[in-house]
Amino acid sequence: MTRSPVTTPPPEADQPAAHFDAPPPGSALGSHYSRCFGCGADHPTGLHLAAVTPDGATVEAEFTVGEAHQGAPMLAHGGVLAAAMDEIIGMSVWLFQRPYVTARLETDYVRPVPVGTTLHLRAWCNGIAGRKAYLEAEGRIGAPDGPVAVRAAALFVQVDMEHFARHGDAAAIAAEHHDFEVNP
Numbered sequence: 808m809t810r811s812p813v814t815t816p817p818p819e820a821d822q823p824a825a826h827f828d829a830p831p832p833g834s835a836l837g838s839h840y841s842r843c844f845g846c847g848a849d850h851p852t853g854l855h856l857a858a859v860t861p862d863g864a865t866v867e868a869e870f871t872v873g874e875a876h877q878g879a880p881m882l883a884h885g886g887v888l889a890a891a892m893d894e895i896i897g898m899s900v901w902l903f904q905r906p907y908v909t910a911r912l913e914t915d916y917v918r919p920v921p922v923g924t925t926l927h928l929r930a931w932c933n934g935i936a937g938r939k940a941y942l943e944a945e946g947r948i949g950a951p952d953g954p955v956a957v958r959a960a961a962l963f964v965q966v967d968m969e970h971f972a973r974h975g976d977a978a979a980i981a982a983e984h985h986d987f988e989v990n991p
């Protein structure tokens with residue numbers, strides 16, 4: 808992976824540990840928002856990622872490239888592949904049970920991905936320093952050990968839940984996250 812210093816954990820970074828309340832090994836993570844382009848079941852042309860964590864530390868999901876995801880004829884759009892990387896990494900930080908957002912995403916495109924391909928996505932965390940999480944992901948063609956088509960490294964920054972209410976739609980958050988109180 809070609810990686811900048813921004814997405815490389817500093818020497819003092821802590822090794823990540825899943826939150827005690829995080830989904831246990833072998834379980835599904837679920838969607839954080841039904842209309843999310845990456846994981847929402849109600850998005851008509853989204854990626855529909857459904858992630859599982861095999862070990863409580865990494866997450867995995869499959870994405871089958873459809874006609875709505877083309878850039879060149881019958882080939883996946885690079886931005887859509889970056890979105891898949893962003894989403895699987897976003898799902899992996901969910902293991903820490905704290906809200907994070909993408910601050911920086913770096914992507915290597917290694918092979919073209921034809922429409923109809925199923926990409927096997929995997930993401931993990933390389934370190935945490937304060938609010939900053941250093942993460943990585945890959946997408947392999949056809950099988951979990953298939954050829955790598957895309958790799959990504961990311962810096963995610965921890966925010967509070969008010970971030971989403973302040974900048975987005977507080978009522979939609981309250982509707983799907985019943986434990987979230989919308990401040991007047």
Ligand SMILES: CCCCCCCC/C=C\CCCCCCCC(=O)SCCNC(=O)CCNC(=O)[C@H](O)C(C)(C)COP(=O)(O)OP(=O)(O)OC[C@H]1O[C@@H](n2cnc3c(N)ncnc32)[C@H](O)[C@@H]1OP(=O)(O)O
Binds near residue numbers: 813845966
């Ligand atoms: C029903 C609704 C449900 C709602 C949600 C429920 C919970 C959801 C939970 C989980 C969601 C998962 C979502 C998955 C989807 C995939 C993830 C996305 O696509 S997220 C969207 C794209 N990203 C953004 O929109 C961020 C936009 N940017 C910002 O908001 C700010 O810039 C932010 C929060 C990233 C930082 O702003 P500051 O003011 O809080 O903090 P400062 O001090 O600027 O940064 C903190 C540290 O990070 C570094 N930093 C920040 N941005 C950096 C960058 N681009 N490059 C390098 N360093 C950066 C800074 O240098 C600083 O470092 P030093 O502490 O000084 O060492």
